[in-house]
Amino acid sequence: MTTALSLAAPPRFDLDEENKTISVTKQYIRNPDGTRVLTEPKTETSIRQVSIPQAAVDLLKEEHAKHPDNKYMFPSPLTGEMYHPDSVVNIQEKLLKAAGLEHIRFHDLRHTFATTALQNGVDVKTVSTMLGHYDAGFTLRTYTHATRQMQDKAAETMGNFMEQVM
DSSP states (O other): OOOBOOOSSOOOOSEETTTTEEEEOOEEEEOTTSOEEEEOOSSGGGSEEEEOOHHHHHHHHHHHHTSTTOSSSSBOTTTSSBOOHHHHHHHHHHHHHHTTOOOOOTTHHHHHHHHHHHHTTOOHHHHHHHHTOSOHHHHHHHTHHHHHHHHHHHHHHHHHHHHHHO
């Protein structure tokens, strides 16, 4: 069962500039009655720290400097509070359209990240941890297409090696 979190006190920032990480410690869910509540993530592995590149840290710092007294990294310009989840999806859709890109569901960004990371040599355990998956086996099963390409490349590499030594 998820536990509702109080928003009375400002949440600690989830960006650790020094260690270049983002902490995943909260989720915004919709209750059956339509109300929304900030809760703890549903599983232990969902609570995690994700390493990010310095360029991302710099962009996040720059964004927060636009509204330094606000407790949120990305406050809604209308309310000053956390964005409504539908608003985030609408913003993404506008950005995609402005960039001339096809529609992609917001959640699919996770899949894009995972596939790209795997195809670029990030090991499956690291990708699994970053996504908050319970085990790497789930990640392997979910991203079989990416790992199949990696296997094909590994087979080609080993084939080239064998040709050299024979």
